[in-house]
Amino acid sequence: xxxxxxxxxxxxxxxxxxxxxxxxxxxxxxxxxxxxxxxxxxxxxxxxxxxxxxxxxxxxxxxxxxxxxxxxxxxxxxxxxxxxxxxxxxxxxxxxxxxxxxxxxxxxxxxxxxxxxxxxxxxxxxxxxxxxxxxxxxxxxxxxxxxxxxxxxxxxxxxxxxxxxxxxxxxxxxxxxxxxxxxxxxxxxxxxxxxxxxxxxxxxxxxxxxxxxxxxxxxxxxxxxxxxxxxxxxxxxxxxxxxxxxxxxxxxxxxxxxxxxxxxxxxxxxxxxxxxxxxxxxxxxxxxxxxxxxxxxxxxxxxxxxxxxxxxxxxxxxxxxxxxxxxxxxxxxxxxxxxxxxxxxxxxxxxxxxxxxxxxxxxxxxxxxxxxxxxxxxxxxxxxxxxxxxxxxxxxxxxxxxxxxxxxxxxxxxxxxxxxxxxxxxxxxxxxxxxxxxxxxxxxxxxxxxxxxxxxxxxxxxxxxxxxxxxxxxxxxxxxxxxxxxxxxxxxxxxxxxxxxxxxxxxxxxxxxxxxxxxxxxxxxxxxxxxxxxxxxxxxxxxxxxxxxxxxxxxxxxxxxxxxxxxxxxxxxxxxxxxxxxxxxxxxxxxxxxxxxxxxxxxxxxxxxxxxxxxxxxxxxxxxxxxxxxxxxxxxxxxxxxxxxxxxxxxxxxxxxxxxxxxxxxxxxxxxxxxxxxxxxxxxxxxxxxx
Numbered sequence: 013x014x015x016x017x018x019x020x021x022x023x024x025x026x027x028x029x030x031x032x033x034x035x036x037x038x039x040x041x042x043x044x045x046x047x048x049x050x051x052x053x054x055x056x057x058x059x060x061x062x063x064x065x066x067x068x069x070x071x072x073x074x075x076x077x078x079x080x081x082x083x084x085x086x087x088x089x090x091x092x093x094x095x096x097x098x099x100x101x102x103x104x105x106x107x108x109x110x111x112x113x114x115x116x117x118x119x120x121x122x123x124x125x126x127x128x129x130x131x132x133x134x135x136x137x138x139x140x141x142x143x144x145x146x147x148x149x150x151x152x153x154x155x156x157x158x159x160x161x162x163x164x165x166x167x168x169x170x171x172x173x174x175x176x177x178x179x180x181x182x183x184x185x186x187x188x189x190x191x192x193x194x195x196x197x198x199x200x201x202x203x204x205x206x207x208x209x210x211x212x213x214x215x216x217x218x219x220x221x222x223x224x225x226x227x228x229x230x231x232x233x234x235x236x237x238x239x240x241x242x243x244x245x246x247x248x249x250x251x252x253x254x255x256x257x258x259x260x261x262x263x264x265x266x267x268x269x270x271x272x273x274x275x276x277x278x279x280x281x282x283x284x285x286x287x288x289x290x291x292x293x294x295x296x297x298x299x300x301x302x303x304x305x306x307x308x309x310x311x312x313x314x315x316x317x318x319x320x321x322x323x324x325x326x327x328x329x330x331x332x333x334x335x336x337x338x339x340x341x342x343x344x345x346x347x348x349x350x351x352x353x354x355x356x357x358x359x360x361x362x363x364x365x366x367x368x369x370x371x372x373x374x375x376x377x378x379x380x381x382x383x384x385x386x387x388x389x390x391x392x393x394x395x396x397x398x399x400x401x402x403x404x405x406x407x408x409x410x411x412x413x414x415x416x417x418x419x420x421x422x423x424x425x426x427x428x429x430x431x432x433x434x435x436x437x438x439x440x441x442x443x444x445x446x447x448x449x450x451x452x453x454x455x456x457x458x459x460x461x462x463x464x465x466x467x468x469x470x471x472x473x474x475x476x477x478x479x480x481x482x483x484x485x486x487x488x489x490x491x492x493x494x495x496x497x498x499x500x501x502x503x504x505x506x507x508x509x510x511x512x513x514x515x516x517x518x519x520x521x522x523x524x525x526x527x528x529x530x531x532x533x534x535x536x537x538x539x540x541x542x543x544x545x546x547x548x549x550x551x552x553x554x555x556x557x558x559x560x561x562x563x564x565x566x567x568x569x570x571x572x573x574x575x576x577x578x579x580x581x582x583x584x585x586x587x588x589x590x591x592x593x594x595x596x597x598x599x600x601x602x603x604x605x606x607x608x609x610x611x612x613x614x615x616x617x618x619x620x621x622x623x624x625x626x627x628x629x630x631x632x633x634x635x636x637x638x639x640x641x642x643x644x645x646x647x648x649x650x651x652x653x654x655x656x657x658x659x660x661x662x663x664x665x666x667x668x669x670x671x672x673x674x675x676x677x678x679x680x681x682x683x684x685x686x687x688x689x690x691x692x693x694x695x696x697x698x699x700x701x702x703x
Contacts, residue, residue: 028052031096032104032134033120035113039139042317042325043106046144054093056107060086061119063166068174076167076578080119090123102130104151109135109377110333110509111165111568114158121154138383139317139327161568164577168192168560171582172551175589180540183598187623188540189521193506195544196557197514198523200499201491202533202541211487217251218483219260221435222476223269223428225465236476237464239428239435249433257480264430269473272427272434279440281419283447285337285367286379286411289508290501292332294494295410300402301529304493304512308332310403311380320395327383328392329407333509334377337367339415343378347385347415355449361417370501381411413451420444426467430475437464490530504558522624536625539599547592551585603631612638643671650678 032053034040040053047053061080063069071077082090097103105120107113113135121131132151136143169192176190219241241249241260251257287295292311296302302310311332317325344364351360367379382404389405396404424438442448467473491499497511506514515531518524523537533541544552560581566572599621608617610630617628617640630636641658648655648670655672657680670676 028096029100030102030104031093031100032106033093033117034106035108035116036312036316038313038325039316042139042327043144045324046139046141047148051104052096053106054096055089056093056116056120057086057089059083059112059116059119060090060093061123063170068170070167070170072582075575076582078163078167093120094124094127097124097127097129100129102132102151103127104132104134104148105154106134106136106147108333109137109331111158111162112509114155115162115166118154118156118159137377138330139315140383143383157568157570160574161564164567164574165564167578168581171578171585175585176544176548176551179589179593179596180543182600183543183596184539184600185621185623188536190540190544191517192551192560193510193514193557194517194521194523195541195552196505196554197496197500198518198533198537198541199545199552200554201496201518201524201531202538204488204491205533205538208487208490213484213486215253216483216485217254217257218481219251219257219264220479220481221264221269221428221430222479223435223437223473224476225467226472226474235463235465237437238479239426239437241433242436243434245432246434254480254482257482260433261478261480264433264475264478267430267433269428269430269435269475271467271469271471271473272429273425274427274467274469275423275425277423277425278443279421279423281421281446281448283365283414283416283418283451284410284453286339286381286414287407288335288337288369288379289333290335290497290511292380292407293497293511295406296403297492297494297529299406300399302399302403303515304497305516306399307403308512310399311407313400314404314407318392318395318400320392328387328404330379330381330383331377332380334380335508336369336377337379338369338377339364339379339381343381343385344415347412350385351412351416355416358444359417359446359449361415364415367414379411380407382408385412409451413447413449416447416450417444419446419448424464426464428473490527490532492529492531496531503554504561505554507561534625536621536623539621543596547596548588550588605631610636610638612636644668648672648676648678650676653678 029050030052032040032043032047032051033056034043034053035056035058037055040055044051044053060083062083063078064081065084069079069081071079103124105117107116107120114133117133124131133154134147134151136147172192173189176195177188180188180190221239221241222236223239224236243249251260289308293304293307296307297304311329314328315330315332317327320326348360348364385408389401389408392404393401420443421440422443423440426437428435428437489495493515496515500506500511500514515524518537519526519531521537522534523540524531525534526532541552550556560577563572563577567574567577602621604619606617606619606628608628609615610617610632613630613632613636615630615632615636617638618631619626619642620629626642628640628642630638641660643656643658646657646668648657650670653670653672653676655670655676657668657678658671660667660669668680670678
């Protein structure tokens with residue numbers, strides 16, 4: 013028998029009875045370990061079928077029928093799946109339990125429809141032995157409402173993207189794109205930038221008094237303490253300028269400071285709900301400095317499985333794309349048992365806390381939680397990378413604390429009257445830490461009571477010093493990943509699975525750039541936004557986008573037909589598109605003359621628009637192809653360099669580099685603070701050649 017024949021015989025002998033198809037190799041490894049040798053788990057590597065990349069791919073005359081093709085680069089995976097599916101008894105489709113996962117399963121079923129094997133759908137929210145085996149005991153069928161909701165979203169996005177993007181190519185430059193959700197997101201960021209530019213800072217003042225007990229008191233009770241001016245004649249005090257502040261200070265010097273009401277109350281602080289996707293992304297950004305994309309990438313690893321030594325590959329968290337705070341009864345029991353054993357009875361409430369999801373929540377999945385609370389972060393730390401540990405630690409603490417007893421503060425409030433002026437002193441003292449034993453949020457106070465002497469109502473105090481302080485109002489901050497996701501969620505734009513891709517897309521299109529931890533529109537982003545707002549106000553309207561998201565939810569619930577949603581959108585959109593083709597302003601042929609001279613041919617240089625924004629081009633193009641980036645006008649801070657800073661792009665976002673690179677390797681995420689006012693590009697003299 014030849015080696016080739018022996019190999020074939022061995023493969024035939026080890027043929028599995030069942031195949032399971034998931035999206036990723038990491039997930040397949042974890043599930044294979046759970047199911048055993050009768051099952052072979054294969055990975056489709058995500059969507060194996062999609063709309064064609066080179067054309068619209070939608071038959072508008074036949075009920076928006078989509079034309080699906082095998083995704084480029086996925087044919088080998090599909091061929092392998094078909095090969096492995098021959099002669100098996102059952103094919104289990106086990107993609108993620110959401111719309112995208114359901115659509116992946118549907119496409120796979122269609123590709124394998126000629127196979128004689130039974131095709132079943134299995135889904136689970138955590139990759140643990142119990143959850144997986146339970147799912148395989150009760151396999152189901154595909155949820156076509158979910159499939160249709162995903163189809164509708166995909167077709168909507170294709171119609172908008174493949175209609176508006178070519179329009180922008182003709183009016184601005186090739187390579188631009190527009191999208192149903194991404195364009196609304198860009199608009200939000202541009203509008204915030206406009207608010208910042210228009211903002212006019214206003215002066216205001218605050219006044220505090222440094223007080224102590226009268227000299228007649230005992231020596232140990234003379235410790236000064238601070239009180240803040242809060243009211244004038246019963247109304248909130250407003251101090252607009254230094255003159256007003258000086259007048260108040262002068263009056264206060266004539267007044268007696270008398271202790272008014274003294275209040276000591278207990279205040280309860282309740283634990284936060286376990287994580288949903290948006291809150292996890294916000295917390296990971298604020299606490300760990302993770303971008304939304306990085307958070308989801310690391311969470312995917314924790315969900316799909318991590319090697320835990322002899323225990324093998326184990327899924328550490330539940331499914332991470334969810335808008336529900338629901339927790340299973342089994343998980344409640346496990347975590348309550350853990351709290352009792354670890355922290356004691358006083359930390360475990362009599363009944364498990366219940367949380368209410370937000371109004372728009374689909375409640376399709378559980379909250380994000382550890383699959384086993386007993387698996388504390390420190391116990392798995394040696395098996396996790398630094399980022400994986402940080403995120404698991406955050407998820408674990410949030411979930412365990414969500415099931416713990418509330419914290420208790422003792423809050424002291426002292427009102428002190430100086431004639432018509434009222435000052436206030438006090439703070440909160442932590443009496444019982446409760447859930448704070450495990451997890452503290454930014455708003456959770458600790459021991460904050462300032463050191464204060466015992467006071468009695470009506471007691472006169474000595475003013476040691478009156479402390480006026482000048483302040484200025486600040487403009488609204490630029491969006492960060494966290495605050496943008498919060499705004500998208502509040503406005504109903506996107507869903508848990510889309511927040512990270514939205515941010516990633518607008519940055520990759522060069523419409524938005526990262527400046528430090530913040531998101532700022534590029535010049536190109538502002539131009540494209542203006543063209544879309546002027547010509548497609550309905551498409552880039554947040555309320556319209558939220559309405560479309562709600563209609564997709566209605567399709568998933570089976571209350572609305574997907575073709576009707578598309579039809580209601582498409583007809584007015586096409587009319588709007590025809591009108592925009594005629595009236596949209598073209599900047600493609602607009603050029604701005606400069607006094608720069610092309611060093612290659614001697615012709616004048618002009619400013620044009622490109623897919624990365626404005627740049628300098630030789631007016632002799634295409635005969636002369638010389639082009640240059642426009643510098644910022646800011647001198648390189650490196651001593652003796654003499655170059656200027658120019659904005660560059662990398663995988664990690666925008667940054668500023670020196671025109672003398674590679675001789676000078678200075679880089680910075682931000683421009684030097686003292687020189688951020690930049691001349692108009694057409695007035696700048698120094699231009700960096702594009703390599």
